[in-house]
Amino acid sequence: MVALGADLERAWLHPAATAATRKRILRAALTEIVVRKDGAIIHAVLHWQGGDHTQLQVKQRLNAAGRHNPRIPDDTIALVRELARLMPDRQIARLLNRTGGETGHGNAWTQERVRGFRNHHDIAVFRDGEWAERGEITLEAGAKLIGVCNMTALRMLRRGDIKGRQACAGAPWVIRAEDLAGFAKGKRRKPPLTQNATQHAFDFQ
Numbered sequence: 001m002v003a004l005g006a007d008l009e010r011a012w013l014h015p016a017a018t019a020a021t022r023k024r025i026l027r028a029a030l031t032e033i034v035v036r037k038d039g040a041i042i043h044a045v046l047h048w049q050g051g052d053h054t055q056l057q058v059k060q061r062l063n064a065a066g067r068h069n070p071r072i073p074d075d076t077i078a079l080v081r082e083l084a085r086l087m088p089d090r091q092i093a094r095l096l097n098r099t100g101g102e103t104g105h106g107n108a109w110t111q112e113r114v115r116g117f118r119n120h121h122d123i124a125v126f127r128d129g130e131w132a133e134r135g136e137i138t139l140e141a142g143a144k145l146i147g148v149c150n151m152t153a154l155r156m157l158r159r160g161d162i163k164g165r166q167a168c169a170g171a172p173w174v175i176r177a178e179d180l181a182g183f184a185k186g187k188r189r190k191p192p193l194t195q196n197a198t199q200h201a202f203d204f205q
Contacts, residue, residue: 076101080114081123082167086174088126089114095170137180139164139173146183 011017012025034045046054079101083092093109103113118125131137137145142162143153157164157173162183164175 077121079168080117081121083171084118084123084126085130086126086167086172089118095168098170099168131174135177136174137177139175142173142175142180145177145180 012022029049031047031049033047036043042058044056044058046056048054080092080096083095087095090111093111093114096109096114101109103109103117107113115125117123139153139157140150142164143150146153146162148156153162154173156162157175162175163179164173166173
């Protein structure tokens with residue numbers, strides 16, 4: 001029996017031994033494995049052929065609370081949480097791929113992976129009409145509201161002339177409709193094309 005144990009060890013540690021070979025060795029040498037979990041500790045009892053048994057204790061490595069994978073930074077979780085309020089999963093995947101974000105396993109994002117990521121972190125799926133419910137509009141809608149082209153509205157956002165926010169580069173600009181209320185009415189009238197000191201202004205009653 002002792003000699004058999006020595007042969008078993010040599011077979012297990014042999015350089016040519018594959019994972020499949022080691023699995024066959026375990027199936028031949030063990031009758032059963034009993035596992036019990038106690039918090040972060042896993043207790044295992046290995047019952048060998050012949051009646052002997054071995055007790056093992058393994059400390060389980062737990063992921064940090066709230067993380068889908070320890071390699072995914074918290075700011076990615078926060079970003080997906082915000083993007084999910086702005087666009088569907090397919091668009092989120094495209095945006096994350098454009099910005100160079102990867103999953104915890106280094107894969108590209110897909111609609112299915114975004115969905116799984118959301119579900120793991122209890123992030124609700126995007127709903128049509130969310131923007132309107134929050135009183136928010138897109139840059140394009142804001143430009144139309146104040147009567148300017150999209151590029152002019154973008155410059156105004158970047159200068160701070162009108163308020164808006166962007167979750168990340170490439171994400172849609174979000175503008176509160178109430179921040180533009182009265183904007184067009186409050187705009188100053190354009191001055192005359194030709195300034196003339198002798199020109200008089202007339203008030204009509």
